[in-house]
Amino acid sequence: xxxxxxxxxxxxxxxxxxxxxxxxxxxxxxxxxxxxxxxxxxxxxxxxxxxxxxxxxxxxxxxxxxxxxxxxxxxxxxxxxxxxxxxxxxxxxxxxxxxxxxxxxxxxxxxxxxxxxxxxxxxxxxxxxxxxxxxxxxxxxxxxxx
Numbered sequence: 001x002x003x004x005x006x007x008x009x010x011x012x013x014x015x016x017x018x019x020x021x022x023x024x025x026x027x028x029x030x031x032x033x034x035x036x037x038x039x040x041x042x043x044x045x046x047x048x049x050x051x052x053x054x055x056x057x058x059x060x061x062x063x064x065x066x067x068x069x070x071x072x073x074x075x076x077x078x079x080x081x082x083x084x085x086x087x088x089x090x091x092x093x094x095x096x097x098x099x100x101x102x103x104x105x106x107x108x109x110x111x112x113x114x115x116x117x118x119x120x121x122x123x124x125x126x127x128x129x130x131x132x133x134x135x136x137x138x139x140x141x142x143x144x145x146x
Contacts, residue, residue: 033101036109037090042083045070053087055094057144060136063087068132077129085125088136092119096144111143119143 042063043053051062063084070076089111092099098114111119124139 033090033093036086036101039083039087039090041076041079042087045080055091057091057095057137057140060088060091060140064128064132064135064137068129070129078126081126081129082122083125084128084136085122088125088139089119089121091140092121092143095140099143113143117143 037055039053046053046059046063046066049066051059051066053059053063070080086109089101089109092111092113093101096113099111102110102112102118104110104118108120108122111121113119119139121139124134124136127134128136
C-alpha cells in the first residue's frame, strides 16, 4: 500500500508498517477516521472547481460531475485516486449505519459494511480517477443498499 500522507504519518510515529494504523483503528476509531478523511489533494482540487466536500452522498455526485482534467498527469491520477477512495470510505463510514474502517493484512484500509462485505475503497477511487467508472456515487448507493 502506498498512501503518501499515511506513509508520512507512520514515519512520524516511528512505524514502518501498518501496526500504528491497526492500533488506531481498534483503540481510537474516531481519530483514525479523522486521519483517513484528510484527502487534502482531492479537497483542494474539488474546492478550486467549486465543489465543497462535506462528507455527504451528494458531494460524491458532485465529484462525479467534475471534468477529469487530472487524467493528463499520471502522478495526479494516482494521488487523486487514493484521496477519492479515502473520501468515498469517509462518506460510507459517516452515512451508512454500522460501516467502519478496517485494515487488510497488507495494511490497506477498507470499509466493512454491516453485512460483513468489505469495500476496497482505494481500488474504487483509483478506477474512478483513471476512467470515471464506477462513479463514486454509484459505489456509495450500492454499499448503502447492503
